[in-house]
Each structure stands twice: as C-alpha cells, then as structure tokens.
Amino acid sequence: MELGLYSFAENTPDPLNGGGLQSPAERVRDLLEEIELADQLGLAFYGLGEHHRPDYIASAPTTILAAAAARTKSIRLSTAVTVLSSEDPVRVWQQFATIDLISNGRAEIMAGRGSFIESFPLFGYDLNDYDALFEEKLELLLNIREGGKINWPGSAHTKPIPGLAIYPQPVQQPIPLWIAVGGTPNSVARAAYYGLPLMIAIIGGQPRQFAPLVNFYRETLEKVGHGAGSRPVGISSHGFIAADSQDARDIAFPAHSNAMSRIGKERGWPPTTQAQFDAGATPEGAYFMGSPQEIIDKILMQHEWFKHDRFGLQLSVGTLPHDKIMKAIELYGTVVKPAIDKALGTTSPSV
Numbered sequence: 001m002e003l004g005l006y007s008f009a010e011n012t013p014d015p016l017n018g019g020g021l022q023s024p025a026e027r028v029r030d031l032l033e034e035i036e037l038a039d040q041l042g043l044a045f046y047g048l049g050e051h052h053r054p055d056y057i058a059s060a061p062t063t064i065l066a067a068a069a070a071r072t073k074s075i076r077l078s079t080a081v082t083v084l085s086s087e088d089p090v091r092v093w094q095q096f097a098t099i100d101l102i103s104n105g106r107a108e109i110m111a112g113r114g115s116f117i118e119s120f121p122l123f124g125y126d127l128n129d130y131d132a133l134f135e136e137k138l139e140l141l142l143n144i145r146e147g148g149k150i151n152w153p154g155s156a157h158t159k160p161i162p163g164l165a166i167y168p169q170p171v172q173q174p175i176p177l178w179i180a181v182g183g184t185p186n187s188v189a190r191a192a193y194y195g196l197p198l199m200i201a202i203i204g205g206q207p208r209q210f211a212p213l214v215n216f217y218r219e220t221l222e223k224v225g226h227g228a229g230s231r232p233v234g235i236s237s238h239g240f241i242a243a244d245s246q247d248a249r250d251i252a253f254p255a256h257s258n259a260m261s262r263i264g265k266e267r268g269w270p271p272t273t274q275a276q277f278d279a280g281a282t283p284e285g286a287y288f289m290g291s292p293q294e295i296i297d298k299i300l301m302q303h304e305w306f307k308h309d310r311f312g313l314q315l316s317v318g319t320l321p322h323d324k325i326m327k328a329i330e331l332y333g334t335v336v337k338p339a340i341d342k343a344l345g346t347t348s349p350s351v
Helices: 025-041 061-072 089-103 127-145 185-193 206-224 245-267 272-280 292-306 323-346
Strands: 001-009 045-048 078-079 109-111 150-152 161-164 177-181 198-201 233-241 289-292 310-314
Touching: 001 025, 001 323, 025 045, 025 323, 045 061, 045 161, 045 289, 045 310, 061 078, 061 089, 061 161, 061 233, 089 109, 109 127, 127 150, 150 233, 185 198, 185 206, 198 206, 198 245, 206 292, 233 245, 233 323, 245 272, 245 289, 289 292, 292 310, 292 323
Parallel strands: 001 045, 001 310, 045 078, 078 109, 109 177, 177 198, 198 233, 233 289, 233 310
Antiparallel strands: 150 161
16 A cells, blocks of 8 residues: 655644744745655655635645655655646646656646635636536546647537647656545546546545445446456545644644634534544544554554555644644654555555
C-alpha cells in the first residue's frame, strides 16, 4: 500500500494559537515545508485540493504543486481534486504536463466534480449542467491524454479542436489520472467504465459501509472488460497523529469542530459535537485520530475491508499549529509507514 497526505490548504483562525490567522504567504510557506518533509520521509504522494473560498488558499493548486515539484525529489504530486467541471481540459493537461517536467515524471491528476460549488458561478457555469459538464470534459481530457493531434468535434460545453497537438509533452506517457468520489454509485461506475483508478473520500459515517461500493467498482471493471483487479483503489480520510491518543484528539478537535460546523451551517447541518468527533475517532469510525499504533491498526483493519492500494490522510481540516502538523507528518512517515510497509508491502499502483 502507498501512504500519502492531502490538504485543502486551509487558512482559518487557529484555536490553539489564540485564534490567530496567518497571512496567505505564511500559509503557503508552511504548506511547502510540509510537502518537503513528506518527501524526505518517503511518503508516496501529496494531494492538494482546489477551492475558491476565503477559508482555503489553493484556488490554483497546480501553481503550488509546481513550486513543490522544484523542492522535492520523489513524492508524487496531485490535486485532490481538480474540479474538472469548471476547468478547461486543455489547460489542465498543459499545467500538469509542466509539473511533470519540473518534477521529472511525478505529476498526477485527480479529477472530481467537487463538493463545493463556488467555481461554477465564478467561471460562468450553470449548476444545472453539473453532471454533463464533468462527463464531457472528462471525455476531452481522456482524448488529450492519449496523445497525438486532437480531433475533437466539440460538445455542449467544449469547443472543437481541429487536429491540433497539445504542448508541452510530459515525461510520463500518459500522466496518471484518478477519479475522486464521495460515494455516489454513478461516479464509481463512471471511473470503472473509463478504466480509471478510484479514490474514495470517507469523511463520516461507518467506513465499512463503503465496502459494497468498492466491490461494485471492481465488478464493473470486470463487466466492461478491464479486469476486476486491474485498477488501484484509494481511500482518503480526515485525521491527526500525536504520540499520545488523547493529545491527538485534543489538538485536532477545536479546529476540526470549527471548520466542520462552519461548512455545516452553510449546508443546513447541525454543529459538530465532541460526541460526534469521539465517535468518528473510534476504531470503526471515519476519523484517523490518535497515536501511531491506532492509525496503523485502523489502516490495516480497513485494508481487510477494501483491499485498497492507497491511503491518503488529511491531517488538518481547520488550521493547526505548523509545528504540530510537522510532528504528525514525522510520526506518519517514521512510525506508521514502516509498520504498514512491513505488514502489506509498498507497491506503485498501476494507473
């Protein structure tokens, strides 16, 4: 299994530092240091989410990934996710091809429909076209990914491309492309139909209930002729690691609660409570909050359910002190990763 990290580059008041707010420049510097440390510790990948909100700074994640590419040596660099519905697939490919050149072949695209909607009005798209936009733009991106001159007839949401090549050419042929989903069966079926690796975000509820969805993906791969085990599956979840279990939860809860309650208020959900948080941090809950051994045990337990190839940990939902994030990354890389490598082995998923 490959272990990695992902972030939404949150920049919210830090409850452990008196509610202070970093400048965007400070937050970017800290984020790049976090990615550098993950690289130095041998973690497999780092994903960066695209958001167009005041509480996140990565509205242009490929720019930050390009900076990280120049400062790292082996870690794979991805979005988590590129909101493809409101992007231009040509520009997406060009940006990732450039990151691939800077990193000498370490770029990955993780495409999704997005759980936030701010990019749609920002770039002039109609939310009524939510599904059609993603489907048509994914088809164009896959066409570009095949290489050579692109003959694209155009569609309701894309313009024709009359036999033109797209530059620059990346190191990887092709750049890996993952589909990220939140649990919608149609999205899972789409990934299988196109033969693309699947990343499932599990950020609440009972993770074991996602096992049928993983089985459905593999069964659909088989039905459409790709082979049930031919594409990797990843799981991503919220979490935090400290030397002591209670410390991990005490550090993570205030920021996590503030962030989830703020987002929940926008969506009509009740505030996040301590009881809900604690339930999520139990062995069968969705959160990876605890000591390194608790994280190890939980990854291995979920591997029995999903037989997944990747695990991505989002260490901070709201802003936490940089030194505590760095310590959590250190524990993840020096304690959790060796234990998982020993138990399961480390491989590079075929994408």
